[in-house]
Amino acid sequence: MTRLAYDTFCYRGKDLFVEGVKLADLAHRFGTPLYVYSGGKILSQFESFDRAFNSVPHTICYAMKANSNLGILALLAKAGAGVDIVSGGELFRARRAGVPGSRIVFSGVGKTEDEMTAALRAGILMFNVESGEEMDALARVARRAGKLAPLSIRVNPNVAVDTHRHMTTGKAENKFGVVMNQAEALYRRAAKNPWLRVTGVQAHIGSQILDVRPYGETLKKLLDLVDRLAPLGIAPGILDIGGGLGVVYNSERAPRPIQLAELLLPLLKGRSLKLLFEPGRFLVAEAGCLLTKVLYRKEPGHKNFVIVDAAMNDLARPALYDAHHPVWPIRKGRAGRYVADVVGPICESGDYLAKARALPRPEPGDVWAVMAAGAYGFSMSSQYNARPRAGEVLVVGNESRLVRKRETVEDLVRGETIPSFSRGGNRP
Ligand SMILES: Cc1ncc(COP(=O)(O)O)c(C=O)c1O
Numbered sequence: 001m002t003r004l005a006y007d008t009f010c011y012r013g014k015d016l017f018v019e020g021v022k023l024a025d026l027a028h029r030f031g032t033p034l035y036v037y038s039g040g041k042i043l044s045q046f047e048s049f050d051r052a053f054n055s056v057p058h059t060i061c062y063a064m065k066a067n068s069n070l071g072i073l074a075l076l077a078k079a080g081a082g083v084d085i086v087s088g089g090e091l092f093r094a095r096r097a098g099v100p101g102s103r104i105v106f107s108g109v110g111k112t113e114d115e116m117t118a119a120l121r122a123g124i125l126m127f128n129v130e131s132g133e134e135m136d137a138l139a140r141v142a143r144r145a146g147k148l149a150p151l152s153i154r155v156n157p158n159v160a161v162d163t164h165r166h167m168t169t170g171k172a173e174n175k176f177g178v179v180m181n182q183a184e185a186l187y188r189r190a191a192k193n194p195w196l197r198v199t200g201v202q203a204h205i206g207s208q209i210l211d212v213r214p215y216g217e218t219l220k221k222l223l224d225l226v227d228r229l230a231p232l233g234i235a236p237g238i239l240d241i242g243g244g245l246g247v248v249y250n251s252e253r254a255p256r257p258i259q260l261a262e263l264l265l266p267l268l269k270g271r272s273l274k275l276l277f278e279p280g281r282f283l284v285a286e287a288g289c290l291l292t293k294v295l296y297r298k299e300p301g302h303k304n305f306v307i308v309d310a311a312m313n314d315l316a317r318p319a320l321y322d323a324h325h326p327v328w329p330i331r332k333g334r335a336g337r338y339v340a341d342v343v344g345p346i347c348e349s350g351d352y353l354a355k356a357r358a359l360p361r362p363e364p365g366d367v368w369a370v371m372a373a374g375a376y377g378f379s380m381s382s383q384y385n386a387r388p389r390a391g392e393v394l395v396v397g398n399e400s401r402l403v404r405k406r407e408t409v410e411d412l413v414r415g416e417t418i419p420s421f422s423r424g425g426n427r428p
Contacts, residue, residue, distance in 0.1 A: 008041040008287065009371065014332040016369060020398035023291060023330040027367045030391050030402060032293040033310035035378050037067075037403075039075050039396035041287035042374075046079050049279060052257035056265065056275055059125075061105050063243045063280030064090055066375040071394045071403030072284065073097035082125065084243070084278040088115035095122060105240065105276065107154065107204070109134075109175055116141040116149075126150040126199045126238065130177055132186055135196070142195035151190055152200030152240060155183045157221040161206040161214045161244070164321050177203065180221065184228055191234045198234055200276065201225060204242025207281060212255045215241060216263045223267065239268075243278035247285040249372050250324040257282075281375040288374020290315050290390070291330065292353070294362045295345070304340035306362060311344025312351040313384040315370060315377050319350040326371040327354050334360035342368075346385045378404075386412050 009018050016023045018038050026036055049060055061082040064073060068090060073083065074097040082103025083094045094104055101123035106116075109130045116127065116138055129135045129151055142149035156177030178186055183201075190196045203218050222239055229236065241264070248254045268275070292310035299305075317323035327342060338361035342354040353370055362368070381389050388407030393400050 008038045009289065009328075009369070011332060016328060016330040016332075018289070018395050021395045021400050023289075023369060024367065026393055026395075026400060027291050027293070027330065030393060031406060032291050032367060033314045033390040034291040034406075035288055035373065035390055035392040036291060036369075036400075037069075037072060037284070037288045037374055037392065037394050039072075039287075039394050042072060042075060042284055043079055045283045045287065046076060046081060049257040049277065049282070050080070052261040053265075053275060053277075056268065058275040058277065059103060060277050060279065061103065061125075062283055063107075063278045064094060065379060066280030067284045067288070067377070067379050068093050069378065069392055069394070069403050070097045071392075071401065073099060075394070075396075076283070077103075084280075085119075088112070088118050091115070091119055091122060091124075101125075105152075105202075105278070107202075107278070111137075113137055113141050117145060120145050120147050120149055124150070126152045126240075128152050128154045128200075128202045128240065129186075130154045132178075132182075132189070135186060135190060139193045139195045148197045149195060150199040151196045152198075152202045152236060152238060153178055153183055153186055153190070154202045154204065155180055155222065155225065157203050157205065157218045159203075159205050159214045159217050159221070161209050162211055163206050163208045163246075180225070183225055187229055187234050187236075188232060191232070198236050200238030200240050201236040202240035202242065202276075204278060205244060207244050208246040209244040210246040210252055210254060212245075212260050212263050215260060216267065219264055219267050223271075226273070237272075237274055238276050239273045240276040240278065243280050243282070245279050245282040247281055247372065247375075249285075250326070283375075285372050285375035288377060289328075289369040289371050290373040290377060291367055291369055294364050294366045294368065296364060297340075297362070303356075304338060306340045306342050306359075308342055308344060308353065308368065310353065310370065310390070311346040311385070311387065312348065312353075313346060313382045313387050314344070314390050315353060315373055316380045316382075317373075317376060318353055318355075319348070320380075325353065325373055327357055327359060328369045328371055329360065329362070330367045330369050334362065334366075336361050338362075346387070383407070383412055388412060 086108035104124040154177040292308040391406035392404035
């Protein structure tokens, strides 16, 4: 794969390009709303993470909930990444994209026995178990399958991170993980079970983390647990620090993986543990944009609205987290400064992509790019208001491929039936 010689998204003349491809051409060819991803940016993010930790044994398991398109999964798998999955569906996708079982970790508080069975059959690296009852279920599944289950316990380190309240996961009040003072007992129980193999210890403290210090605090707590387990003959060899590294959406100063490495690696001196990371957002957020077409302007006097063809069903983050996404015209040239709310066609007041944003006054038909939309964009999208989900395009260099077709209205009703008792004549 050739290295990028230019910035991922940049204007050349009046036109916005992703790598070597003009976004206007993609909008014309594939229509809008359309997600567009830069494969080069995804790979360069992956490589920067990988390089930062290359002095120690490590695996980067992409948290595919951020964006589970097969084209992206295959690209990352080819570069050496594994994946972090949270469902049987994600396992299916990962395997379909060619991710080897040996590079898959399974997170989540509610894995079903069917999902565990499928993952065990796929020979995954480890199950990040989040409760005693889940551990018992895993042991039952393993016994039934006649196959040892590799296990790590996700601990809740009770560490605070400065992020949106819906994105912290490592505080005691969150549903995730096993509280520290119960983890040791659970490991003792696991070590005694002939169907479980203690493989690792894991924590994931939150998402969109901009200050790396809580990772240091977390690592110290995990190492303390490892040290308490050692005299018992219990040795989890993999230390999984989770994901969460933040990115730039607005004017944040996002940390780089090297800062994380500089913080964590000194704490690991003299230990022979393998590190595992589960970054999601960091790998894909800045690599993606959502192209949307201006439909109408509405100017009631006290403010302006620009109504576009993408909506909260396509990109839920503004409605869910009040998230900021930059909006860039894909063709420069219109004059003036126009402040407007950028809203979608959905019948909810929360359906907006940007609030009070200053842009040149658009004409209907103009296309805008909603930036930094590669993570938790398409993967959180829905068909709400019976809106077919957007297409997705992956670009590498000068090449672009449609990696997911836009849904049709037929896709909306696939699998549905009308029972006989619903049918009948028309009422007068
Ligand atoms: C267990 C686990 N690992 C990793 C991630 C990825 O987080 P991020 O996308 O912020 O890197 C998540 C996100 O919810 C998660 O729950």
